[in-house]
Amino acid sequence: MTITVELTYELAKLLGVRRLELEGAATVGEALRLTRDRFADHQEAFDRHMRATALVVNGVLSNHRSHLATRLRDGDRVGLLKAAAGG
Amino acid sequence: MLKGYANRILEVDLASRTFAFRPLDEETARLYLGGKGYGTRLLYDLTPPGIDPLGPENPLIFATGPLNGSLAPQSNRFAVVCKSPLTGGIGSSACGGSFAFGMKKAGLDVLVLLNQSATPLRLEIDGDRDTVAFLDATDLWGLGTGATQKALGKGKYLAVIGPAGENLVRYAGIVSQERIAGRTGVGAVMGSKRLKAISVAGTRKLEFEDEEKFKAYTTWLRKYFKGHPVLGEKLRRLGTMGIVSATNARNIIPTRNFKYGHHPEAMDLSGEYLEDHGLVGVRSSCMHCPVTCGREVEVEGRGRVKGPEYETVALLGTNLEITDLKRVSAWNNLADDLGMDTISLGATLGFAMELQEQGLLDTGLAFGEPGNISAMIEAIAHRRGVGDELAEGVKRMSEKFGGKDYAMHVKGLELSGYDPRGSYAQGVEYATTNRGGCHVQGASMYLESTGPLTINPQSLRLKAELPVVQQNLACAINSMVLCIFTTYGIIPGMVHRLDPKSRLYRVIVAVFEHSGPMYRWLMKLRGFPLLWFEQWLTHITGRTFTSGHLQEIGERIFNLERMYNLREGLTGQDDTLPPRILHESTFQHLQSGHPLDQLLPHYYKIRGWDARGVPLPRTLARLKVRV
Numbered sequence: 001m002t003i004t005v006e007l008t009y010e011l012a013k014l015l016g017v018r019r020l021e022l023e024g025a026a027t028v029g030e031a032l033r034l035t036r037d038r039f040a041d042h043q044e045a046f047d048r049h050m051r052a053t054a055l056v057v058n059g060v061l062s063n064h065r066s067h068l069a070t071r072l073r074d075g076d077r078v079g080l081l082k083a084a085a086g087g
Numbered sequence: 088m089l090k091g092y093a094n095r096i097l098e099v100d101l102a103s104r105t106f107a108f109r110p111l112d113e114e115t116a117r118l119y120l121g122g123k124g125y126g127t128r129l130l131y132d133l134t135p136p137g138i139d140p141l142g143p144e145n146p147l148i149f150a151t152g153p154l155n156g157s158l159a160p161q162s163n164r165f166a167v168v169c170k171s172p173l174t175g176g177i178g179s180s181a182c183g184g185s186f187a188f189g190m191k192k193a194g195l196d197v198l199v200l201l202n203q204s205a206t207p208l209r210l211e212i213d214g215d216r217d218t219v220a221f222l223d224a225t226d227l228w229g230l231g232t233g234a235t236q237k238a239l240g241k242g243k244y245l246a247v248i249g250p251a252g253e254n255l256v257r258y259a260g261i262v263s264q265e266r267i268a269g270r271t272g273v274g275a276v277m278g279s280k281r282l283k284a285i286s287v288a289g290t291r292k293l294e295f296e297d298e299e300k301f302k303a304y305t306t307w308l309r310k311y312f313k314g315h316p317v318l319g320e321k322l323r324r325l326g327t328m329g330i331v332s333a334t335n336a337r338n339i340i341p342t343r344n345f346k347y348g349h350h351p352e353a354m355d356l357s358g359e360y361l362e363d364h365g366l367v368g369v370r371s372s373c374m375h376c377p378v379t380c381g382r383e384v385e386v387e388g389r390g391r392v393k394g395p396e397y398e399t400v401a402l403l404g405t406n407l408e409i410t411d412l413k414r415v416s417a418w419n420n421l422a423d424d425l426g427m428d429t430i431s432l433g434a435t436l437g438f439a440m441e442l443q444e445q446g447l448l449d450t451g452l453a454f455g456e457p458g459n460i461s462a463m464i465e466a467i468a469h470r471r472g473v474g475d476e477l478a479e480g481v482k483r484m485s486e487k488f489g490g491k492d493y494a495m496h497v498k499g500l501e502l503s504g505y506d507p508r509g510s511y512a513q514g515v516e517y518a519t520t521n522r523g524g525c526h527v528q529g530a531s532m533y534l535e536s537t538g539p540l541t542i543n544p545q546s547l548r549l550k551a552e553l554p555v556v557q558q559n560l561a562c563a564i565n566s567m568v569l570c571i572f573t574t575y576g577i578i579p580g581m582v583h584r585l586d587p588k589s590r591l592y593r594v595i596v597a598v599f600e601h602s603g604p605m606y607r608w609l610m611k612l613r614g615f616p617l618l619w620f621e622q623w624l625t626h627i628t629g630r631t632f633t634s635g636h637l638q639e640i641g642e643r644i645f646n647l648e649r650m651y652n653l654r655e656g657l658t659g660q661d662d663t664l665p666p667r668i669l670h671e672s673t674f675q676h677l678q679s680g681h682p683l684d685q686l687l688p689h690y691y692k693i694r695g696w697d698a699r700g701v702p703l704p705r706t707l708a709r710l711k712v713r714v
Contacts, residue, residue: 008332009359018354054587058676059338059348059509063593064543076676077349079336083539083583085317085575086330086397086504087527 001026001074005035008080010049014042028055029068031078054081089113090296091153091627092121093194099210099219101280102143102202106219111196117630118711121152121196123179124566124644126168129199130177131647131714136654140172140272141255141279142203149190149198149246149285152567156191156293159305159623160312161570163187163374165246165263171271172279173257173431173480174499176652177521178271181565182246183373184263186287189244193289204281209239214289224283228253231424232262235284243286249426251468252278256478258431258501262423265381265393266373269428271500271522296629304626308619309377316539316583317575322380325358327397332357333537334401337544338673339509341406341502343454344437345495345665348506348673355410356400358382364412378572384416395419395429398526401504402433407440408455418464425468430525431480432467434501436460438481439473441493448476448488492666497524498657507664507681508673510536510544514681515690516554518662521648527571529557538575539583540592542600547682549600551689556610559641566644569620577618607693611635643710646694646702650714659700662687 005020012018020038025031032055039046055062056079062070072078088094092111099106119125126148138144147169154162165187171178190198193214207224227235232249239245244263251259252274259274260267268274295301313319321329331353334340338348354360361382371381371393382394395403395412399419404410422429442448450473451459466474476484481501485494495502500523507514512531520528531553535544542549564571585592599606613635616622624632652661663669664683672679691698695706707714 006336009354009357012354013363019351051586052584056336058674059336060543060545061541061587063587063596064546067588067593073676077338077674081333081336081587083317083541084321084325084330084333084537085533085572086327086334086537087530087572 001072003031003072003074003076003078005031006077006079008049008053008082011039011046011080014045015039025072027068027072028057028062028070028078031072032068050080052082055079056081089116090294090629091157091624092116093191093196093291095194096197096199097195097212097219098199098201100201101204101208101282104221108217118640119644120563120566120640122150122566122568123166123168123181124562124640125197126150126166126179127177127644127647127651129197130168130170131651133199134170138170140170140175140178140276145170145276145279147200147273147276147280149186150568151187151190151196153628154567154569154623155187157295157301157623157627158375160309161373161376161378161573162567163376164568164570165190166565166568167261167268167273169273169276170655171499171522172255172275173272174523176498176523176655176657177648178273178276179522179565180260180268180270180273181568182261182263182268183266183570185244185374186246186263187568188374189287189289191293192244192291193287194291195287198285200280200282203279207281207283209284210282210286212285212287214287214291227283232426233424236262236264239284239286244288245284245286247284248274248277248282249424249468251425251427253283254468254470254478255279256427256467256470257480257483258428258435259426260428262426265371265423267423267426267428269430270525274426295627297626301623301626304622312377312576314580315576316580318378318572322378322572322575325362326380326382326394328356328361328382328395328400329358330397330537331400332359334505337509337536338677339506339532339536340401341504341506343408344406344441344493345502345506345667346671346673348509350405350408350410352410353405356404356412356415361394361412373570376570380572386417386420387413389417389420392420393423398504399429399433402430403436406433406437407460409457411457414457418460421461421464425464427468430503431501432464434495435477435481435484436463438484438490438494439477442484442488442490445490447490449473450477495665495667497664498661500524502665505532505536506673507668508677511547511550511681511686512544512553514664514668514683515550515686516558518664518683518687519554519690520558521645521652527561529554529561530571530574531557533575539578539585540596540599542596545678546600547685549603549606551686551693552603552607554690555693556607556638558645559638562641562644563637564620566640567620567624573620611638639710643712646707646710646712649702650707650712653701662700
C-alpha cells in the first residue's frame, strides 16, 4: 500500500522534495511517524513546524475522523495544513 | 443630519448632461447603512422589472457607507450596484483604491448615473464647488486602465474602465488605482453608458459622534491587527497567495475547470514561492490598511506591477493547469489593464479549454498550454474572433455550444477559487448568494476549510446555519463599506497557536459544530458593541451597533436582494450548483458531489422563506423590507 504525504512549502524546502511516497503506513499516526523519520537531520525544525499544523486526509482533517488512528487506504493523500486566509 | 455620512446624493443624467444634488434619505440609511445596502434599495426603487442591463434604464450606483473617509483600517472601499449583465439579477461589486475616500471628501454618499451618453465621456465632480463637468473622452477611449489613470493625473480619486468595459465584456470591472470592482459586470454597464472615467474631488470632512474615542480605539486596533497571526503575519508576509498550500491540501483549489481540487505543483503559485523567488517588490496596500496584503511583481515589459491575488492564481493558474507564476502575473496585469475580472476570465478560459477538448468549440486553447492565452485575453477584451464568444461568460457559452454539465457558474456568475465539494457551507453560500457564485459574500470556507478553527467541511452539521450568519455579516460589511478581510481577525491569536492535533482543539471544534441554533442566537445578541465594526459605527454615528444589529441589517439587505432577483425572473431553481459539483467527485476516495439537496430546505427554513425560496410575508415585515 502506498500513500502520498504532501509537505508544506517550508518542509519541502528542508528536504528538497515536495511529497513523500510512503509504504506501510496504515494509519495517520504511522504516516506522521514515517514522515518524521525522513527529517532525521531536521527533527527539531520538523517538530516545531508541526506544532500548529493539522493533518488532512484527502482534504478532511484527521480530527474529524479518528485522528491519529484514522485508517489509510492505498492511494490516499495526506496533507499538512497550516491555517491561512485569502480572498 | 446623520453623523458619518455626507448626507447627500448626486444624480447625474448622462444623456441630458444635467445633475442634481439630493439629500440622503435618513430612514434608508438607518435601515440599510449605505454601500451595497443603500444602493440595492435605490436600484429596486428606481427601475421597473425587466430592464436591459446594458440599456439606458439601468442606473449605475456608486455608494459609500458611514465608515468610508474615517481612516479606519480597511475602510477605503466603495460598492457599485446595478442590474448585472452577467446574471440578469442583482449586480454588485466592491472595490478598494481611493475612490471611496474621494467621494466622501467631495461630500457624496452615493453617486447615481442615469441614462447613456451618445459619445465617450468623462466626469469631473467637484464637491466643494458642487459642479459636475461633462468632458469629452474620445482621446481616452481604447486606453487601458493604467494609461487612463496616468493621463488624468496622479493624486486624483478616480474610477475608470478599460477596453473590456467599452466593449461590453460581460465580466468587465471598474478600476480605482490598482484595485477592481470585478464581479458581475459592473464595468460593462459603465461602458454601455460610454463613461470612461469619473474623478471626484473635495476637501470636506467627516463628522463624528466621538472622534477621540474613534481615534483611540483605532490606534489600539491597528496594533491588534499587526499582531494577529493572519492579518499581521500571514497576509502581511505572503499576501492572499499564502492560502494556496491550504486550499491544495484541502482538495479545494480549482484544477482543470474544477474537475479536480488539487494540483501537484500548486506550490509554484504560493505566497511562499513568490517570497522565495525574487518576484516580490514591495508590499502594497489599500489606503489606511495596515495589513498590506498586496504584492508587487516584475512583469517583463511592464516593470513592477500589482501581483496576482489568490483568486487569480487559482483561476488563471491551477484551473488551467498552468503553474508558471510569471505568466500568471503577466495575465493578471493584462486583465487589470483591460479592466476585467480575473475570476470570471479564468473560469471562462477553463470552460473554453474543455469545450475544445470535447470538440464543441475551436478556441485554440488547451489545458497546460500557456501559448495562446495572452492573445485570447486581448481578443476577449476587444471582442475579436472567438474572443467575442468568451466575452459572454460561461453561462451564455454553455447555452450556445453545450457543456452545461461542466459550466462552472451559479446564476451566471463564474465560481471563485474554492471548490465546494470540499467545503459544503461554501457550496450553500455559492448556491444562494444573490449575485451568484462568489466567495466574498460570506467566506464560509474560512470557518470550515482554511482558518485556524475549522469544522468538518464534509459533514452536514452547521452547513446551512453558517452561510446564513456569514452572508448577513458580509452584507453589513459591504454596506459600511469595509473589506471582508477584517472578519479574519475575529478568531483571536491564542486560537491560532492551538495545536490542531490537541484534545482541546478537537473539543472546541466539536462544540462549535454542534452549536447550530445556539450559534445563530449568539450572533443575534444585542447589548453593547463587541467587535471593531460595531465599535467604529457606534463612535462615528452615535447609534449603538452590536452583532445583533448587524445581523438584522445584513439579513434585511440579503432579503431585498433576493426580492430584486425574484422580480427579475430568477427563482429557487437558480439556487443550485454546476452538475459537475453536484455529481462528480474530485478525488478517488472522496464521496461524490455536494449534498446541496439535503441542505437547501433547511437553509430556506432558517431564512424564513417558503419551500420555493421565496421570503415569507412575515419575514419581510419583520425586517421592514418594502417591496
